[in-house]
Amino acid sequence: MKDAEAAPTPVEQDDIGQVAHDVGLTALGLRREDQFDQPDAVDEPIPELNLTPGAGDPLDALSKFYRDITRVPLLTEKQEIELAKRIEEGDSSALNHLIQSNLRLVVSIAKPHVGHGLDLLDLIQEGTFGLTRAAELFDYRKGYKFSTYATWWIRQSVTRGIADQGRTIRIPVHITEVIGKIKKTQRKLSQDFGREPTTEEVAMSVGMDAERVSLLLQRSRPAISLETPKNDEGLELKDIIPDPRQNVWRELESTLLKEDTMDLLARLDPESRDVVVRRYGLNGEPSETLDNISRTYGVSREHIHKIEDTALTRLEEIINTSPGLRAAFVDEE
Structure with missing residues (x-):
């Protein structure tokens, strides 16, 4: 019987660890002794990386980083499984x-987000945090490839990084993702129509109310500092405009969360949905006790409790397997 294909054996290598340090990835705790042996790199042209002007030294660091990560071969499915098993056993080198074998995936996901408030180096660092989380949680038993699973974590981490760091006013990450979907639809419709689409056309394509689409697009514009002089006398915007306290974002986030909750509950059977809605007061009414609901159905309290437990387990499964819903309901640290 042929031996199972094993992952390459970790040995010392200097380059990748040094470059990871250069681009600020030392937060991952990558150690030189955890690197693995690779053949000499083949000279290949470095793809053009669309960094913002004036990046200076970071461009050199990024170019070296890109060269070095391309020296790390992609893993086979068997190697991924072997590493995942070792990770479950607490093997930090695995x-x-x-992580290192999938850094190219981070770059490919991060690059389209340049110009949204963070430069490419920062986006790569944010994406690498997501990649690390994916590597820690990957369950090879579910049958999908690691890159498929990691893509959602990387994308969410990049989006969250933009929302948290790229603006003066923090936009909730879930709303940032909705805005991204709207803008992507705008670009596609512009290409299809040969003109800028109307708000109504965009709203129809994304399945949202036109008024909400308009509000999201308005609120997504870059913030202007309240310290910016308004005129030659030094009058500042903060002297004129009251602080909105970000109430609009909180209200909008609450509305979108309610919509996501209703969409989620719609995936349950009518009886389970009714029990969950009444138990947690999701219909705007006070939450009800198991005894009260059981009397309505003419069954035992334990029976209603079992329906509730089964429904909540089902909802958790749906959330964990749907990246969009996970972004809405789970605050990943």
């Missing part, structure tokens, strides 16, 4: 191996 975790680093899986």
